[in-house]
Structures are given as structure tokens and as C-alpha cells.
Amino acid sequence: MTNRRSYRNFTAVRPLPLDHPIRKLDNVVLTPHLGYVTAENYRRYYGGMVEDIKSWLDGKPIRVMSA
16 A cells, blocks of 8 residues: 655745645645654753753763864
8 A cells, every 4th residue: 555645844935825736735734843842852852951051050061062
């Protein structure tokens, strides 16, 4: 069985005009750019951010990027 649907959370034009042809396709699901919004990702992202801030305040920064 082939899935002939398209799931998109991005478009080349933002915001997508209301009369854009892709909006009329019944095999396309459009969502706002929220694919990353899960409880697990929030815990990982914000947990890492808190860890970064605490280590910086302690004078021992981690995950330092060099130019």
C-alpha cells in the first residue's frame, strides 16, 4: 500500500496565501512549524539551557562554540 499524502510544516512563502492551490489539495496536511513540540523535546531543550546557564554562572561554561 502506498501513502500518497504529503505532510508539511513549512512552505516557501510565509504566510501561505489563503487562495494558494496547495490549500485545496485533499491529500496534503499543512501544520504550523510545530513538529518539535513534544514534552520530551521541551525537557531536553530547556533542561540543557538551564544546565548551560548554571555552568556559565559557576564560571565553568559547557558546550562552548568557537568562532
